[in-house]
Amino acid sequence: MRKLLLGLMVTSSLVLAEGYKQGDRILDMQKMAQAMQDIQSGFFYNNADIVNAGVKNLKETIIKIRPIDSEVNNKDIYEKWLNNNMKMTNKIQKKIKRRAEDIEERFSDGDAVQALQAYSKISSQCMKCHINLRKW
Numbered sequence: 001m002r003k004l005l006l007g008l009m010v011t012s013s014l015v016l017a018e019g020y021k022q023g024d025r026i027l028d029m030q031k032m033a034q035a036m037q038d039i040q041s042g043f044f045y046n047n048a049d050i051v052n053a054g055v056k057n058l059k060e061t062i063i064k065i066r067p068i069d070s071e072v073n074n075k076d077i078y079e080k081w082l083n084n085n086m087k088m089t090n091k092i093q094k095k096i097k098r099r100a101e102d103i104e105e106r107f108s109d110g111d112a113v114q115a116l117q118a119y120s121k122i123s124s125q126c127m128k129c130h131i132n133l134r135k136w
């Protein structure tokens, strides 16, 4: 019984450490793209509920983004590159989260101009990863 439990514990911690696949990341990206569209619709329809729902989805999803298993398991020369990659990813994630909070605050305060500015800063963070980190 103890062995079985131990085995289960080991397996579940392995699952926690891994298990982020390309398909998961694509889904997360699509969720974020949808969240950005929702926020924009909220601006245009002047609807804070729609803005806040988009902000919530964006904040929940951006923290999940990380290198996928096949990138993590690539042991050789990629390791150094991968570290940089994680550092940059963490930085971008923090910025996007902070700007998303700005949007919620500013828009509820009636400051749509500042909210829009925060929105465009988020877009440029998305593109920063797509262009710089991913060389798209």
Ligand code: HEC
Pocket: 022, 025, 026, 029, 030, 032, 033, 036, 065, 089, 092, 093, 096, 122, 125, 126, 127, 129, 130, 133, 134
């Ligand atoms: C840390 C890097 C990173 C950040 C930050 C990032 N992306 Fe991505 N994005 C990727 C990668 C990598 C892919 C390619 C996924 C694949 O095909 O494996 C991708 C793909 C996409 C796609 C295409 C998905 C598809 O259906 O093929 C969309 C849409 C997208 N991202 C939107 C966003 C939005 C919106 C943001 C910001 C809120 C964002 N991304 C931030 C790395 C990032």
